Amino acid sequence: MLPPEARQQIRAALAGETDLVRLTPLGTYAVRQRLLAEGRYVPLVGELSHATAAQMLGMIAEHHGPGTGREEIDRWLAAHDADGVEPLLDAVRRCAFRSRAAAMLDVLAESRPDGEAFLRTLRADPALAPIAIHHMIDSGQLSMEDLTPVEGLIGMAEQLLQVLEAEGPEAVREALAEVPDLPELGHALAHSGHPDAQGLQELRSLVIEPSLRNARRGPHVVADPGRHPRRKRPKSRGKRKR
Template identity: 30%
Template sequence: MVSDRPTLPPVRLHSDAELARDALASPLLARAVRLARWAGPDTRVGAGGELADEQLPEAARVLGLEPDKDGAAYASEAWRVAVDTGLVDVVEPSETEEGDHGTATAGENLALVTGGAPQDVLGLWLDGLDVVFADATAPVLDDIADVIGENGEIDFDALDWDPEAEAEFLEGVLGNLYLLTVAEGGSGEGPVPLPALAASMIVPDDMGEPTDDVLEQVSEAMMRLDDQFRLLEPIGLVAYQPVDEALMAEEGEEPAPPVDDEDVSRYGMVRLTPLGLYGIRARMLEAGVDAPAVGDLADKGADTLLDGLAQYPEPSARAETALWLARRDPLAGARELLAAARGTDAGSPLRRLHCQQALSLVGADAEPAVRDVLDDPELGGLARVWLAERGASDVPPPPEAMIFWLAIDTIAAQLDADGDLEELQDLVEGLTGQHSGFFDAAWRVNHPSTAEVLEAMGRLHRDKQAAKEARKAAFKARSQG
């Protein structure tokens, strides 16, 4: 039986064009682009490329913001993104005659905003996401004077801050959010409560009732995540409903995780946007994580398609198959699928099941290819089922050996598909009910999964006598092997 399953289900992404539009519409990147167009020879920057303090009020006004402290902070953040994404080029102070200040000009990447392909725009956005992610995992400095060393530099040891651990924690949180979004073909429409997300990283899986110490850690993580999601929302990664400030009993006090489900939304709700799904997947791929997307198999051969579909939930498998078929002539595609469905390896039953499902999407154009395999010992049963479902009247009756081989193959495929237990029990009981003496014949079937299937039938059948017969048949099948 097939046991390999990917860590992550396939994600259904929007098109590159749609995602690029979302990227350009994200508030932070839009502000960065606006400042890049405003930058010129009179724009003064510091040694690190940051906007000079006296430039911040004007930059805020360019963004349509008040030239106050908040406006200056938004302008400073957008400027940093513009510099780090190449939308702005900074001329170092040593290369100018401006004293301690450098100047800035529009960067080469600014042209990509209007003249680049969608992938170029998404590349800019991913660079911007890196900037924001670094900000989100930076230490919180309540009083910077407390952590300035004798040399005038920040003493990171005094902060008790581990940059790798901070980044790993946020990556883990976003990974869990991604998994919750794509599980079972989900589209990510529903937001996730912040307490649940924090608990997913802290509460051990085998812990029953969390201890007070663990609950305190969850509460601290919630507040850190609240700050981080507020930073990640403007880049378009998430849609976030912050923690209700009214829950704070007094300034600086952290709220306890909720015990009343009706109040859970007040403790923060977050979901990945379609752009966020793209961004987190891109980061996973860069880190070497297997994060498939619907459409990955569309240009592959039928053998790769059918093997890959074994790892997909049903809605994603159907969408992937439709994309694969759309690129091929229907009859040629059907022939390729049938050829790839052959085999006696562990994954072959599930390949044949997905082949049959794919042929249902092809329609009548597949009929010549299906009729060509009526005498094939592995595909003949599948072909007869397909023709019968389409109302064909001239389907030759199958030999008895083919009937039982198809029964074993069908159950083997369903076992590998990890389907609904009750449906599988109904299938098992339906097959045994249709054929008197099923187990007397089934143990002789020359199928690589015969013994395994009969053992499973013994576990699944709700009739004790039939279950006992299945176990005996499994023993006979193993003995003859």
């Protein structure tokens, strides 16, 4: 490893206008081996061809860009004699984590030239529709006006479940703080048809029900046990006449 002074000089030199160069295959190999020796993960296109579909999509989501991700998926499909992407969609369906499943589906959509049309076909898929709808809303491919009432509710449930998974119950409670009729929304989400029944149950038990209990109690003041209430002094009745 280079000494700190040398690394600092290299960073300073690269901060300005610099002519970029392309490594030769031998140079690329040498740099990769150096990074691997330092304990860093350096993806190599083709090394995931014999991984499971879930492993392959997950690794692409974490370590690959769109270009190499597309090539990695093509090589995986060829190695597994897959007729289409259905095995990859099955891997997304089986993923137990909402955020990871969304990342896996994003990778798959980005690898296709017809990515937007591909996601639109998934609006009818019972398991993948929530993720596809949420992705298209988030990317601007769809607006809320483009959704049916059922799709809008499923998309909302997906958004809340992803926030719950990534940031915890408090973040969801803050997001729902201004909802005027929380009991009605909670009932609608529970019966939205979203496929993640366990996630909906957690949303109700960790977010909806505690929020309703707090709303019923209302704001209250907790007395400081270290202080005593101050007694009022009796009103003066004037001086006693002698």
